Each structure stands twice: as C-alpha cells, then as structure tokens.
Amino acid sequence: MTLPAEITAVVGTQNGDSNTTGMSGAAVFEYPDHVLKVRPASPAAAREFTILSWLQSKGLPAPKVAAHTVQDGTDWLLMTRIRGKMLCDPSVMNNPTLLLDCLAEGLQTLWATDISDCPFERTWMVELDQAERAIRAGTYDPSNCEPDTFGPGGFESPMALLDWLRKNTPPEQRVLSHGDYCLPNLFTDGRRFTGMIDLGDCGIADPWRDLSLGWRSLKHNSDGHYGKYYAVDPEDLFRAAGVEKDEERLRYYLLLDELF
Numbered sequence: 001m002t003l004p005a006e007i008t009a010v011v012g013t014q015n016g017d018s019n020t021t022g023m024s025g026a027a028v029f030e031y032p033d034h035v036l037k038v039r040p041a042s043p044a045a046a047r048e049f050t051i052l053s054w055l056q057s058k059g060l061p062a063p064k065v066a067a068h069t070v071q072d073g074t075d076w077l078l079m080t081r082i083r084g085k086m087l088c089d090p091s092v093m094n095n096p097t098l099l100l101d102c103l104a105e106g107l108q109t110l111w112a113t114d115i116s117d118c119p120f121e122r123t124w125m126v127e128l129d130q131a132e133r134a135i136r137a138g139t140y141d142p143s144n145c146e147p148d149t150f151g152p153g154g155f156e157s158p159m160a161l162l163d164w165l166r167k168n169t170p171p172e173q174r175v176l177s178h179g180d181y182c183l184p185n186l187f188t189d190g191r192r193f194t195g196m197i198d199l200g201d202c203g204i205a206d207p208w209r210d211l212s213l214g215w216r217s218l219k220h221n222s223d224g225h226y227g228k229y230y231a232v233d234p235e236d237l238f239r240a241a242g243v244e245k246d247e248e249r250l251r252y253y254l255l256l257d258e259l260f
Contacts, residue, residue, distance in 0.1 A: 001012045001038075003076075004069050004071055004076055005034075005219065006067045006068070006069040006076070006078075007036065007067050007069070009033050009067065010034065010066050011034055011036070011078070014031050014032070014177055014238065016029030016030055016031045016036055017029065017031075017201055018030075018144075019028045019035075021184060025039065026038060026045075027039065030081070030082075031081070033080065034066055034078050034079060034080060035063065035078070035079050035080075035197075036076065036077070036078050036191075037076075037077045037078075037079070038074060038075070038076055039075055039076075040073060040074060041070045041073050041074060041075045042075070042215075044200060045070075045075035045077070045200075046075070047120065047200060048077065049065065049075075049077055049198065050065070050069050050119055050120075050199035051119065051120060051199055051200065051202045051203070052065050052077075052079065052199060053065055053117055053174070054117075054118065055199065058113055058114065059194075059241055060109065060110075060113060061082070061109065061194060061195035061196065062192070062195060062196055062197070062199055063079035063080050063195075063197060063199075064079065064080040064083070064084060065077070065078070065079060066079060066080055067077045072175075076134055078222070082187050082193055082194060082195035082196070082197055083187070083189060083195070084187035084188050084194040084195070085187065085188060085189075085190070086150035086181035086183060086184045086185075086186065086187060086190040086207070087099055087102055087103065087183040087184075087186045087187070087188060088184050088217075088221050088226065088227075090227070091172075091190070092190075093221060093222065093227060093229045093232060094229065094231070094251065096231050096232050096233075096236070098188060098190070098191075099191070099218075099232065100236055100237065100240040101187060101193070101240065102188045102192070102193040103186065103214055103218075103240060103241070103242040104237075104241045104242070105236060106116040106178075106181070106186050106193055106196055107181070107194070107207070107210060107214070107241050108241070109178045109193075109212070110175065110177065110178055111143075111175040111176065111207060113175075113176040115174065115175065115176050115204050118176065118203060118204050119203075120202065120203030120204065121203055121204045121205075122177055122179055122201060122202075122203035122204060122209065123164070123172060123174075123204065123205055123206070124169055124170075124172065124205075124206070124207040124252075124256060125169075126203075127205075127256060127259075127260070128162065128165055128166055128256075128259075129257075130260075131158075131170050131259035131260065132162055133160055135162060136161055136257075137157050140158055140257055140259065142158060142258075144188065146254075146258065149161070149255070149258045153237050158259060161255060161258065162259065163260065164255075165255060165256055165259075168252065169252075170206075170249050170252050172205075172206045173206050173207055174202075174204050174205075174206070175204070175205070175206070175207050176202070176204065177200025177202065177204065177205035177206070177209045177210050178196060178199060178201075178202055178210050179199065179202050179205070179209070179210075180198055180199075180200075180201055180213065180238070181209075181210035181211075181213045181214045181217070182213055182214065182216075182217035183217045183218070183221050184217075185198045186198050190206070199231050203216065205241075206249075206253070207243070208246070208249040208250065208252070208253045209253050209256075211237070211238070211243060211250070211253075212249075212250050212253035212254045212257065213253075213257060214237055215237050215238075215245060215250065216232050216234075216254060217259075218232060218234035218237055219234040222234065
C-alpha cells in the first residue's frame, strides 16, 4: 500500500499493523503514536473527519486529526492514538469499580460539552429519517440485530419497527452523544478513563442514546455473549452515571439502534 504524501509526512517509513477489531468496514492500521483509517470516500468518512476536528476544538479525550486527504475516491484519515486498554479487556472486566468509573466519566465528559456549535444532530427524528431511507432503498442490513427483534415475539419487519418507533417517541434532552458507546470504544490506563474512539456517529442526541448502548455492551461483555464475568452487573451503570433507570427509554433506544 502506497501512502499519500500527507500521511508519510507524519508516519514516515514506519509500517502500520493491521487491526481488525472494529466493525466499521474500514482498513485500520496502527502505528506507535497514530492510527490510520482507510476507506472509500463517503459522506460518513467526511462526517468523521469533521466531528473529530470539532471534538479537538473542545478538548475532549478523543483522537486528534494528524493528517487527512481524499485521493482517487479513497479517504485517508490519520489520527493520534488513544493510550490504554479497551474497557472490554479482561483486566478491566475483572475490576468492576474501575470499569464503571470509566464508563461514568466518559458519559459525564460528553454530557458536559458545549453543543451550541456542534455540526451534527443525531436526535431520534434524524435517525428515524435516516433509517427509513435505508429501508426503502434496500440497504438496511438486519444481520447484527438481537435475535428476538424480528420474527415470533418481535416485529414483523424493519418497517414495522420503524412505525412503532415513530409512534412512541420519548421526550428528548439534548447533549453530546458518542453514538456507539460500547466497551471496545472506551479506554483506561488502569487507573482512570483515558479516551474514546470511533466517533463517526457523534452528535447531539438524548443521553439515553449512549446509556442504552453502554448498558447493552456491559451485558454482552459479561453474560457469555463475549465473555463471562460474574462480578459485572449492567444495572450498576445507571447508579455510576447518576441516572435513574428508565425502562421505556432504555427499550426505545435499544430498538432504535437495531435499525443501524
């Protein structure tokens, strides 16, 4: 792979190690101090560059843009590397106090951010409209959904779920939302929260957009789906975040995420 001049100006002749952990569909290469994301140029790629630049101006613990270029239909985004271990690392999962403290700190950091000039909205209205376009265009992929979302006991179809979500919209607060607030996207140095990655869906939304995905990620990373950790209770997330559990909002935002 021949790197663009803008990238080599930062990483030089170093070789990056391929990282296939995520589900973004991009090719990701890790360098000692940087991470390179390579993918076809698209509105989503442009959005990630824009939101990272904005987050950098706010001083959030997120990757900083070190170099960026679009050439021959390919988007090249070089970012600084967030230090530490993912919160799904066994050493963190076996330390529930650290795990919950980091999850709560990340949420409070997002929610305390001034959103007056945030470039993107990810409210349920925006997300529902985006989901409907994907369903009607035939590009919606249900393969990553929870097994009981569709079929017996669930919704008849993605459009049926969309209709239910439109008819049951909850009251909405406006804060900064990560958009994919799950354990592999959050980091710790073993003492405290050190940062977050994969912020392409970051924008203004309700706090429950992140709370719901954080709860589900805790559940799946402790109940045997990804690993078995008996000391981890997903319900403790609400206490740690200082938020009373709201079953209706939790269910709504979990179901909303099933359309993405």
